[in-house]
Amino acid sequence: MKAVAIIPAAGVGTRMRTTSPKQFLSLAGVPILVHTLRKFSRCPSVGMAIVPMRKSDIASFEPVLEKEGLLGFARLVPGGIHRQDSVYSGFQEVDPQTEVVVVHDAVRPFVALESIDAVIAEAYSSGAAILAIPCTDTLKQIDKTHVVTTLPRDKIVLVQTPQAFRYSLLKEGFERAQAENFYATDESCLVERLGHPVTVLRGSETNIKITKPADLPLAEFLIR
Numbered sequence: 001m002k003a004v005a006i007i008p009a010a011g012v013g014t015r016m017r018t019t020s021p022k023q024f025l026s027l028a029g030v031p032i033l034v035h036t037l038r039k040f041s042r043c044p045s046v047g048m049a050i051v052p053m054r055k056s057d058i059a060s061f062e063p064v065l066e067k068e069g070l071l072g073f074a075r076l077v078p079g080g081i082h083r084q085d086s087v088y089s090g091f092q093e094v095d096p097q098t099e100v101v102v103v104h105d106a107v108r109p110f111v112a113l114e115s116i117d118a119v120i121a122e123a124y125s126s127g128a129a130i131l132a133i134p135c136t137d138t139l140k141q142i143d144k145t146h147v148v149t150t151l152p153r154d155k156i157v158l159v160q161t162p163q164a165f166r167y168s169l170l171k172e173g174f175e176r177a178q179a180e181n182f183y184a185t186d187e188s189c190l191v192e193r194l195g196h197p198v199t200v201l202r203g204s205e206t207n208i209k210i211t212k213p214a215d216l217p218l219a220e221f222l223i224r
């Protein structure tokens with residue numbers, strides 16, 4: 001059975017300082033989200049994508065999906081206030097018979113097909129897998145303006161998406177988080193809280209998250 005992808009795209013993108021949220025900014029003539037969806041639609045281990053989106057964006061994005069021939073692959077559903085709400089709203093649309101769910105930021109269009117397949121394969125065998133890259137900068141914990149301590153860089157990684165999970169495990173993670181009103185910035189954290197091990201696979205420096213204005217020239221370069 002193929003995995004179901006959840007691709008949250010309901011962010012407002014305040015950090016980008018543009019009128020359009022970052023997932024709808026054009027890259028080589030099409031919205032960033034289209035690049036991401038094209039990638040997933042070409043992935044042999046993914047059967048369909050559920051895309052949480054702001055209600056006001058759904059009507060305008062549907063014709064774009066149709067033009068791209070992606071209407072059969074991707075389903076648009078309403079997102080929520082926080083990223084976690086959006087992913088959960090997508091998760092509720094997943095067929096409970098699904099074995100593995102893979103979550104990926106709409107704004108990471110440069111993910112490699114092999115990485116998507118690798119996290120999914122690992123989730124089938126161990127239950128949970130994420131991508132991460134080593135941290136090359138020195139990391140310090142601070143207290144507003146002053147250093148509290150220097151963190152051990154060799155024990156820290158920078159986490160990316162896709163992240164893949166066994167359906168039942170992610171369901172339990174969401175349910176526990178909801179019961180405890182806990183919010184995280186990724187889905188792995190919800191599964192970690194259950195005490196379940198999460199396998200870390202090597203991500204890529206080019207799997208960037210297009211978030212800040214400075215990311216756009218880099219994205220233009222990478223698309224070429």
Ligand code: C5P
Pocket residue numbers: 008009010011012023052079080081082083084086087105106107185211
């Ligand atoms: O805000 P953040 O950088 O974590 O966003 C990562 C992804 O989550 C983006 O693709 C964004 O559109 C999505 N998101 C969402 N719903 C929100 C906030 C963010 O789907 N309420």
